[in-house]
Amino acid sequence: MNEHLSDWTERESTAEAMIPLIGRLYRKNNVVTSIYGRAIINQSVIGILRAHRYVRQVENSELSVHDTFPILEAMDRLELGCAHIDIGKLAVKFRNEGGADSLDAFLQREIGEIIGKHSAESASNAEKDTKDVVLYGFGRIGRLLARILIEKAGGGNNLRLRAIVVRKGGASNDLEKRASLLRRDSVHGSFKGTISVDYDNCAIIANGNYIKVIYSDGPDTLDYTSYGIKNAIVIDNTGIWRDEDGLGLHLKSKGVSRVILTAPGKGNIKNIVYGINNDWITDDDKILSAASCTTNAITPVLKAIHDQYGIEDGHVETVHSYTNDQNLIDNYHKGSRRGRSAPLNMVITETGAAKAVAKALPELKGKLTGNAIRVPTPNVSMAILNLNLSKEVTVEGVNEYLREMALHSELQKQIDFVNSPEVVSTDFVGSRHAGIVDAQATIAGGHRLILYVWYDNEAGYSAQVVRCVNQMAGVTYPIFPKRERPEQFAD
Incomplete structure (x- = not known):
């Protein structure tokens, strides 16, 4: 038993040593570090250890602070330019390559374009x-x-x-x-x-x-x-x-x-779901919309599924936390049913999210219907995607595909993936992803697929808005390791 405590104490010590390196890279170089999408800036020792532990859920292998600490130490010496760097993915990639390169040579290959790019002058210009x-x-x-x-x-x-x-x-x-x-x-x-x-x-x-x-x-x-x-x-x-x-x-x-x-914007205003159609943003656009929380949650998953399997049609049912638009107790409301007490009732109401998907993903225009149920929880919602596909699917195949998309594709900031039989809504409070696929709830067979997607309708949506604003402001940084569609699922 003593060896377990000794190991824990030693990992705590290493995590403590990581904190000043993480902070210095952020404040000096504007390098944002993460571990499999989990930000580690301003995290406690326990927060850093938990981020490492998360990797076991998605990679079926452990990630230790002993794997990531040397990468942080090396990065701290390299005078890096501004970037977002996932040190967890770098560490796993370096470990899987079995030492084919030295760590310095590996980092030169993976993040070479920003090595030596930091300078007091560039920092001053960025501040301006x-x-x-x-x-x-x-x-x-x-x-x-x-x-x-x-x-x-x-x-x-x-x-x-x-x-x-x-x-x-x-x-x-x-x-x-x-x-x-x-x-x-x-x-x-x-x-x-x-x-x-x-x-x-x-x-x-x-x-x-x-x-x-x-x-x-x-x-x-x-x-x-x-x-x-x-x-x-x-x-x-x-x-x-x-x-x-x-x-x-x-x-x-x-x-x-x-x-x-x-x-959601009305008329000709562009409705932007970051990660899907943010390339529509131009310097000439003076007014934009970041769409709705539900549209942001479902569109990335729908795009991933449509790209791989083809969506013929489907229905989206949103199970949404109550909002300020509803009454605490029964009272007059201009909308149907919304006048009934939000903390005491499940309330069927309308949602335009399913149709709004087409504003960001035109290839799905007219293919989706939608409805919503407001439930007595203050935050975190769920979308149930009931889809008919062009190709046959299995639970294992779909889950593996969405796991890879969540970890290694261009949509990794939008799609998260969880594979636990015990998660509930409060486990996703504070999630910065647009939506989280619940692998344990996936139902598939033949051309039919049902997905359950959690989303923090406040924090996850707000993160998407900030990503849009960053692009509008021209404040974008390279992301490492480089993201691409997983090879095994490429067309």
């Missing part, structure tokens, strides 16, 4: 190119967006949250209440860091980020330049304006260059 962001609205999605933007500001060369725009509340301590809602969250837990309030200048300071709180009753009357904000991207998370005329009001305010909506 930092893009100002304004959150218009500060509800559930707004606060999650704020948390992600603040978290990602640590490297210094990314998006910078400069202001939050809200309507004046009725309380005299409105500013403190806004800060408190950012500081504490019943679903996502406490804010990771420190928050203080500058009452004299009406601002919130979160982890060193100075965020002006601006009170306004309309999007077209503001002068952001008076706060030092220029060419900002406004993220409208109110849902009040959803067409070009309404969202175009933001562009009338000084200091705004572009607008993105955190809801």
Whole structure:
């Protein structure tokens, strides 16, 4: 028994030694490190060890801190340029190659294009190119967006949250209440860091980020330049304006260059699901939509299945957590059934997500129907994809394909994969993936396939929005190891 404790203590010690290397690579080089898609920046020792343990679920082999620590040490010496690097995948690849190369030679081959690319001048230029962001609205999605933007500001060369725009509340301590809602969250837990309030200048300071709180009753009357904000991207998370005329009001305010909506856009507004059709974003686009949480959750999985097996038609049933649009107790609501108490009822309602898939993935136009059931949980939802395919499928074949897509394809940020008979909705709170395939629930036979896809309809969606904003701002970094469609499933 003593050897188990001794081994654990020794791994703890190694994980502790990893923390300053991870932090230095992030803050000095703006290198974001992860282990099989699990970010390890600002993680505790236990968090780092758990990220390593996760690999056992998806690769059927253990990954130890002894595998990844040498890679971090080597990377710390290489003066790397900005990048996202999955050290877990690099470590497994190096181990599987059986020492054919030295570690230095291996890294030269895998990440050579960014070795030696860091310099004080490039860091200074990147800082100048930092893009100002304004959150218009500060509800559930707004606060999650704020948390992600603040978290990602640590490297210094990314998006910078400069202001939050809200309507004046009725309380005299409105500013403190806004800060408190950012500081504490019943679903996502406490804010990771420190928050203080500058009452004299009406601002919130979160982890060193100075965020002006601006009170306004309309999007077209503001002068952001008076706060030092220029060419900002406004993220409208109110849902009040959803067409070009309404969202175009933001562009009338000084200091705004572009607008993105955190809801499905109407009319000719491009609905973007990052990872699927973000190549549609052009420099000329002033107004974009990040579609809906459900559309973001299902479209990547649907694309993966359609590319490999062909979707003839299907039905999407969304089992969705209740939202602010519903009533806590029975009361009047203009929508059907939504007036009934959300915490006490399952509520059948409509969803446009299935049809909205076609706005990002036109080849599925007219092939999908959809409906939704609101259930008494505060966060994390599920989509059930009931599909008829062009090719015959098996449970084992589909699960192996989706596992590979989640780990090694261009959709690895969007699709996650879990293969446990014990997971439930709360296990996915905080997931930054658009959707998580539950392998244990997959049903397949002949040309029929039923998939169960979990998604954190708040955090996962917010991460997708930030990915869109990064591209709009031109803040994109190379990703290593290089991603490609798994060879065994290539056409």
